[in-house]
Amino acid sequence: MNEHTVKAFDEDITRLRGLIAEMGGLSELSIHEALDALIRGDEELAAGVIKRDKKIDALEAEVDKLAIRIIALRAPMADDLREVIAALKIAGVVERIGDYSKNIAKRVSDIEDRKKFEPLTLLAAMGEVASEMVHDVLTAYAARDPVLAKEVIATDEKVDAFYNSIFRNVVSYMVENPATISSAAQLLFIARNIERIGDHATNVAEMVHFAATGFYPPDEDS
Amino acid sequence: MDQTGPHTWPSYLLCAATLIVMGIAGVDAWVIAASGLVWIGSIWILTLRPPPPQVAPQQDPFRTDKMSELIEFSGTPILLVDHGRISVANRAARKLLGKHIVGQDMRVAFRHPEAIRLLDKQNGGFTQIVGLVRRRDVWRMNRKVLSDNLSVVELLNQTAEVDIARAHTDFVANASHELRTPLASIIGYVETLQESDTKVAEATKHKFLSTILAEANRLQSLVSDLMSLSRIEAEKHEQPRERVDLKPLIETASRDAAGLERVPRLTFNLAAGLTVLGDQRQLEQLVRNLVDNALKYGGPDGAVNVSLSRTDNDEALISVADQGEGIPAEHIPHLTRRFYRTDPGRSRASGGTGLGLAIVKHIVERHRGRLDIASQQGQGTVVSARIPLVDGKAS
Known part of the structure; x- marks a missing residue:
């Protein structure tokens, strides 16, 4: 990006991007830890994830404030405006990703007898793909890289496929082991949360693409 | 004399001219002489004063361009953070974190919460970060504060060391597992033979004994393999x-x-x-x-x-x-x-x-x-x- 005549504007934008990156880092760690906590049944770790969400929320508020201030005081144009708008929207989405991680963490204590629960391993694999997406999309944002953003969008299919197979798997597991239905139902919600994380990562990727190029990537599956 | 700063001859000229004008105006000779003395004396004192020491252009010990030349070709990723922004990143750092990081907020390059905590600290320090760039990689991040707003961040890849440490524990775990498996069957068969003193048929007993022998042999070859391995390693x-x-x-x-x-x-x-x-x-x-x-x-x-x-x-x-x-x-x-x-x-x-x-x-x-x-x-x-x-x- 070119330097602006008003140096303060540069500083504001840099700070905005920094805040988003910080939010992203926090929510990335939250996904990891939420999944770890889920697999190992570590409730302490889960509590840490739930606590971290507050910080993400606070950062989102800060991003909002700063973005509005930039628009009000500096009246940005063209790619600067896109940058600020994208930042505003991305902050909202990243906050949602943090929320989903928190939801996963909240369900950790509801799952019993996790040693014998086969669908859990599938969930771990799915979570891995989704958190990889979040990681990549944040890198794409930092580098303003539309190509990487497109790759992230393409990965979402994998998460959706995982979701479908986990759904079938869990449902048949419920049929076979009626005693575990309440735990298995929780797994379905968790799978749904991970699937949403993937979708939101896709959203961010679209916004990164928008901020970098000025148009949204063409919808390929429609 | 150039070093005395402003040229002195115009002052003397001015002094002389003034005195002459005073003489023409008919001022008392004594007054003219006295004021001339004071005037010339003061100019003389001024020129005698040693020139103010040459102030070298403020040499900042941490000039960033000098610094970047110094660190550019280091194999370890090194970055210079100025007012929370990355002002210099050497080649290794750009390769690791991407070219875009120069000029960006440091949080754009390191968004891991541990890293941000270290970067926000008043005084430097170090921390170990898992998954800084890619998942599961392990980096040690050193930060040294140079002046109020300037700090150096150095990244050391410790993934290999952590892997080696893990390989060691894996080896011990594997070795004890491998040693325990034959032992378990030996103990099991021996216990069976001991307890059911007469009920075991002669043929079954024979089978048990040969299994015990086979397992004991396996244990022996395992131990001798382990020993030769450690001997070879010792004289590597x-x-x-x-x-x-x-x-x-x-x-x-x-x-x-x-x-x-x-x-x-x-x-x-x-x-x-x-x-x-x-x-x-x-x-x-x-x-x-x-x-x-x-x-x-x-x-x-x-x-x-x-x-x-x-x-x-x-x-x-x-x-x-x-x-x-x-x-x-x-x-x-x-x-x-x-x-x-x-x-x-x-x-x-x-x-x-x-x-x-x-x-x-x-x-x-x-x-x-x-x-x-x-x-x-x-x-x-x-x-x-x-x-x-x-x-x-x-x-």
Whole structure:
């Protein structure tokens, strides 16, 4: 990006991007830890994830404030405006990703007898793909890289496929082991949360693409 | 005098002119003389004063351009953070984190919460971060504060060290697992024999005893393998000095490994007169392990060809080829790892310890040689070891 005549504007934008990156880092760690906590049944770790969400929320508020201030005081144009708008929207989405991680963490204590629960391993694999997406999309944002953003969008299919197979798997597991239905139902919600994380990562990727190029990537599956 | 700053002659000129004007105006001569004295005196004092010391242009000890030249070619990623923004990143850092980070907020480059906590601290320090760039990589981040807003961040990759530490614990875990399995069956059978004193039929008893014997033998070979492995590792750095003629050694060692029953499956193709500097017993062990592996995994009646030849690089090439089903390519890089098995069930049934190739690899390395494993699925596996010849340079 070119330097602006008003140096303060540069500083504001840099700070905005920094805040988003910080939010992203926090929510990335939250996904990891939420999944770890889920697999190992570590409730302490889960509590840490739930606590971290507050910080993400606070950062989102800060991003909002700063973005509005930039628009009000500096009246940005063209790619600067896109940058600020994208930042505003991305902050909202990243906050949602943090929320989903928190939801996963909240369900950790509801799952019993996790040693014998086969669908859990599938969930771990799915979570891995989704958190990889979040990681990549944040890198794409930092580098303003539309190509990487497109790759992230393409990965979402994998998460959706995982979701479908986990759904079938869990449902048949419920049929076979009626005693575990309440735990298995929780797994379905968790799978749904991970699937949403993937979708939101896709959203961010679209916004990164928008901020970098000025148009949204063409919808390929429609 | 240039160094005295402003030229002094105009002052004297001005002084003289004023005095003359005063004289023409008819001012008293004494007054003219006095004021002239004061005037000239003061100019004189002014010019005498030593020139103010030359103030060098403010030399900032941390000039960023100088700094960037200094760190540019370092292999470790180093960054300079100025007012929370990355002002300089050396080549390694740009390669690691991407070209875009220069000029960005430091949080754009390091968004890991641990890293941000370190960067926000008043005074520097260090922290270990898992997953800084890619998942599961381990970096140590050092930060040194240079002045109020300027700090240097250095990143050290510790992924390999952590892997080694993990490999050690894995080894201990594997070794104890492997040792415990035969022990468990020995104890189990012995207990059964002890408790049910008369009820066990003579045939069953016999079967139990032979299982115990087999397991005890396995335990023994495991312990001796572990011991030879640690012995070879211990003398890894001293090159063996004995002159060993390979042909007779390979012949006897192969026959030893095959035993009477399997000897007919061996075919030899050995060149004579190749001498290497080596350790007789270790080389025998190397051949024994390779031949035993080939016979074990090369199908029940497959022929095994043992060959010895001289390469163009003055090395002795010992290779053992079987006609078994081959090894899938993804396993080949791991074969020399301790306790690595391509198919746990089968190799345990055939009495392997999982250490054979690890020992071979260490022996070859001690002899300054190279081990190659080539395998074609369905056609067999060729394991070859190259060891430098003793007369390599002389001939």
